[in-house]
Amino acid sequence: MKPRLTASLAAWGGEDFTEVLKDELAALGPDALPLVTDTGHADARELSLSLIRQVEVDGALQLRVGVFFQQILAGCSCGDDPVHEPAYCELELVIDKSDGKAEILPVS
Numbered sequence: 001m002k003p004r005l006t007a008s009l010a011a012w013g014g015e016d017f018t019e020v021l022k023d024e025l026a027a028l029g030p031d032a033l034p035l036v037t038d039t040g041h042a043d044a045r046e047l048s049l050s051l052i053r054q055v056e057v058d059g060a061l062q063l064r065v066g067v068f069f070q071q072i073l074a075g076c077s078c079g080d081d082p083v084h085e086p087a088y089c090e091l092e093l094v095i096d097k098s099d100g101k102a103e104i105l106p107v108s
Helices: 006-011 017-028
Strands: 041-057 060-073 083-096 102-106
Touching (some): 006 017, 017 060
Antiparallel strands (some): 041 060, 060 083, 083 102
16 A cells, blocks of 8 residues: 655645655654665664655656665674664655655665
8 A cells, every 4th residue: 555645745846845755754654664774674763864856747746765764783692782773775756646645665
């Protein structure tokens, strides 16, 4: 099921669009965002988002978003396991302007 980013769609073209988009994406939770890690798995409790590109084409908004998060690295069962380390990935979003449904894909 595609998430709906209706608040972001309503804010499109306004000064607060970036902030509304960041808030709405963060509210989706970790399962809705395909955060890519090198190793380990994503801890999406504290996301920081950066809007890289925004374009309107054919009834949709196409966005690229940079996501900063923590990844959890499992190790050798040492005293300091698991280890958290900073991670970054980019996501491509396509928001349908008719209903706000968003397709969110990792950028390879």
